[in-house]
Amino acid sequence: MSYTLYFGNMNYSSWSLRPWVLLKHFNIPFEPRKVEVAGTGPNPRHRDYSPNGLVPCLHVDGFPIWDTLAIAEFLAERHKGLWPVDGIARARARSVACEMHSGFGAVRSAMPMNIKLRLKGAPLADDVKADVKRIAEVWTDCRERFGRGGDFLFGEFSVADAMFAPVVWRFNTFNVELPRVAALYRDTMLDLPAMKEWEAGALAETVAMLHYDALADAWGGPR
Ligand SMILES: N[C@@H](CCC(=O)N[C@@H](CS)C(=O)NCC(=O)O)C(=O)O
Numbered sequence: 001m002s003y004t005l006y007f008g009n010m011n012y013s014s015w016s017l018r019p020w021v022l023l024k025h026f027n028i029p030f031e032p033r034k035v036e037v038a039g040t041g042p043n044p045r046h047r048d049y050s051p052n053g054l055v056p057c058l059h060v061d062g063f064p065i066w067d068t069l070a071i072a073e074f075l076a077e078r079h080k081g082l083w084p085v086d087g088i089a090r091a092r093a094r095s096v097a098c099e100m101h102s103g104f105g106a107v108r109s110a111m112p113m114n115i116k117l118r119l120k121g122a123p124l125a126d127d128v129k130a131d132v133k134r135i136a137e138v139w140t141d142c143r144e145r146f147g148r149g150g151d152f153l154f155g156e157f158s159v160a161d162a163m164f165a166p167v168v169w170r171f172n173t174f175n176v177e178l179p180r181v182a183a184l185y186r187d188t189m190l191d192l193p194a195m196k197e198w199e200a201g202a203l204a205e206t207v208a209m210l211h212y213d214a215l216a217d218a219w220g221g222p223r
Contacts, residue, residue: 120220121175
């Protein structure tokens with residue numbers, strides 16, 4: 001079976017990072033196809049390779065699978081170790097992965113992924129603060145309850161970690177203060193070789209999306 005992953009700009013495309021980091025971490029070979037995103041909703045430009053006009057989209061022998069969670073589930077059916085082995089841990093991993101996939105809108109819109117920027121940070125609006133608090137609670141609870149076998153949410157790296165990977169970059173860019181266990185987890189993720197490889201790709205990009213970069217001033221400028 002041959003895999004081709006269509007994904008967006010590495011500095012900005014948060015959804016694209018998730019399946020990319022999963023494929024890289026688990027050493028699953030794939031052909032990378034980077035495409036330019038506009039930072040909007042469904043985009044006619046992507047329709048030739050992605051039926052819903054969004055990336056990421058994984059082609060399996062030419063057959064398209066779109067949406068991050070569908071891609072992750074497909075890969076988990078064919079490759080070992082992508083979800084925790086224990087059924088209860090796996091159920092919780094799915095809950096938090098789905099919570100990430102369908103939630104945290106305030107963090108997403110206030111703090112778009114922008115890997116190149118390292119900002120001083122600013123006081124958070126109440127809805128953003130509530131999202132950050134819940135994310136820290138999820139990370140802390142997973143680490144304390146299920147994380148004994150390693151440094152990730154469920155011990156070994158899993159789909160759940162891949163789902164939170166862009167949030168890690170957001171907290172890094174916007175200098176978000178986290179409680180101890182959550183901060184250690186963020187640092188573990190920042191050290192992951194697949195995250196470093198994505199970061200290097202982002203730093204090498206020259207395309208600038210000005211509406212995202214312009215947020216820097218409101219967040220205290222570079223630190
Ligand atoms: N729910 C989708 C969301 C995908 C999505 O919103 N992708 C954005 C890029 S991060 C996109 O392709 N937007 C079109 C564009 O900006 O050109 C998923 O889980 O994959």
